Amino acid sequence: MPPAPPRPVFQLGDAVIATPGNLLAVQAKAKAGKSAAIGALIGSTLDPTGDCLGFVSENPEQLAVVHFDTEQSPYDHYKTMMRALHRAGRRDAPPWLRSYLLTDLPLKQRRELIPLELERAQAACQGILAVIIDGIGDLCLDPNDPEEALALVDEIHRLAIRFDTAIVCVLHENPGTDIGKTRGHLGSQLERKAETNLRLEKDAHGVTVMYSERARSCFVARDDGPRFAWNEEAKMHLSTNVAFKSKGKAKKDPNAPRSNSRVTKAKALFGEYFAQGKSVRRALLAAVVPVEQKIHPNSFKNYWIELKTNGLIVESSTVAGMFEASPEWAKELASDYPEEEEGKA
Incomplete structure (x- = not known):
């Protein structure tokens, strides 16, 4: 074991x-x-x-x-x-x-x-x-x-x-x-x-x-x-909430919300696979994403956790291991990955 x-x-x-x-x-x-x-x-x-x-x-x-x-x-x-x-x-x-x-x-x-x-x-x-x-x-x-x-x-x-x-x-x-x-x-x-x-x-x-x-x-x-x-x-x-000022970069607004770059990266990596209402098996993504996106399999696991813990993906209630984008993320994806119009080359 x-x-x-x-x-x-x-x-x-x-x-x-x-x-x-x-x-x-x-x-x-x-x-x-x-x-x-x-x-x-x-x-x-x-x-x-x-x-x-x-x-x-x-x-x-x-x-x-x-x-x-x-x-x-x-x-x-x-x-x-x-x-x-x-x-x-x-x-x-x-x-x-x-x-x-x-x-x-x-x-x-x-x-x-x-x-x-x-x-x-x-x-x-x-x-x-x-x-x-x-x-x-x-x-x-x-x-x-x-x-x-x-x-x-x-x-x-x-x-x-x-x-x-x-x-x-x-x-x-x-x-x-x-x-x-x-x-x-x-x-x-x-x-x-x-x-x-x-x-x-x-x-x-x-x-x-x-x-x-x-x-x-x-x-x-x-x-x-x-x-x-x-x-x-x-x-x-x-x-402190005072912004960190790195060399050569402008100081950020201390009152501005802090971005979660990890979540942003996860959405960028997986967006195309969940766009247009697609449902995908996790096992398939585990095999495909590291190769196509050139990331380590351990990084795939970490980014997958980000998607789940931030409520960006939901598992199918009828098919185990099948996932799709949450309604909120699906709206973003519809804008980022619009469907091609019929008849368009």
């Missing part, structure tokens, strides 16, 4: 970005808001009452959440954890939230302590919901050494599988580049192995957007990604 579908560990809005046995790569340039995002990620596991910047998680079994900080000073580490608790509306950390500062330890000792602590956490809490390594680059001597980089990512991935948990790996992007390239061979290998690559990008006005356009099971376009900025009154980063 095939394995059961994985349970979501973390979501960004409705998009599942982390599941057990997998890696979630979080990347950003320096001072782009990574610590705020990590605090919000942790806060989302604590049954929060406050703003977790769009992250969603559930931990009814109170499994361990283990956080390793390899980058910050003791005070900055403390602030990250206090803000995580504040987002959740809590004053004290539950016993299953286990956070460790490793900055003052030698590299070899950091690597040795991580699996030991995961064994302790699993025994104490009967399982591990998530592990967060804030600074995976500080677990290797040279991120540009391909042998060392591949070995580190392989080691972390094996820990995710061994402990049936999602491991979040935070890594800096190279300075002076806008294409999202992370540090050396370590960044390249982590990008290949990660279930989701979550990118944080900050504009000149202090607005950070989170998005993922490189993932196995989701797609969060930059235009649709959650945004946050520093709030002086709250003394922490909070979600």
Whole structure:
């Protein structure tokens, strides 16, 4: 029998970005808001009452959440954890939230302590919901050494599988580049192995957007990604409706509705197959669309989900597996794909 579908560990809005046995790569340039995002990620596991910047998680079994900080000073580490608790509306950390500062330890000792602590956490809490390594680059001597980089990512991935948990790996992007390239061979290998690559990008006005356009099971376009900025009154980063301003592009109206580019793409890919009142079998589309539209079969599945969850297609009540456009989408398709007049060449 095939394995059961994985349970979501973390979501960004409705998009599942982390599941057990997998890696979630979080990347950003320096001072782009990574610590705020990590605090919000942790806060989302604590049954929060406050703003977790769009992250969603559930931990009814109170499994361990283990956080390793390899980058910050003791005070900055403390602030990250206090803000995580504040987002959740809590004053004290539950016993299953286990956070460790490793900055003052030698590299070899950091690597040795991580699996030991995961064994302790699993025994104490009967399982591990998530592990967060804030600074995976500080677990290797040279991120540009391909042998060392591949070995580190392989080691972390094996820990995710061994402990049936999602491991979040935070890594800096190279300075002076806008294409999202992370540090050396370590960044390249982590990008290949990660279930989701979550990118944080900050504009000149202090607005950070989170998005993922490189993932196995989701797609969060930059235009649709959650945004946050520093709030002086709250003394922490909070979600914002202020538009993200990318380089060289005009600023969008903050009051304008945000487009769902994923749905737009799905409608463009499938429109011709459902035009003019056609009913089509899903199995036939699964065979034809990836070839004709030059997309991966996994992308077909994701776009199909977009059509269904947004009510654009309905299944026949009499023939299983047969679908047609919803009445609302059918009206759009009638305009986009008009029937040819009889007798016209």
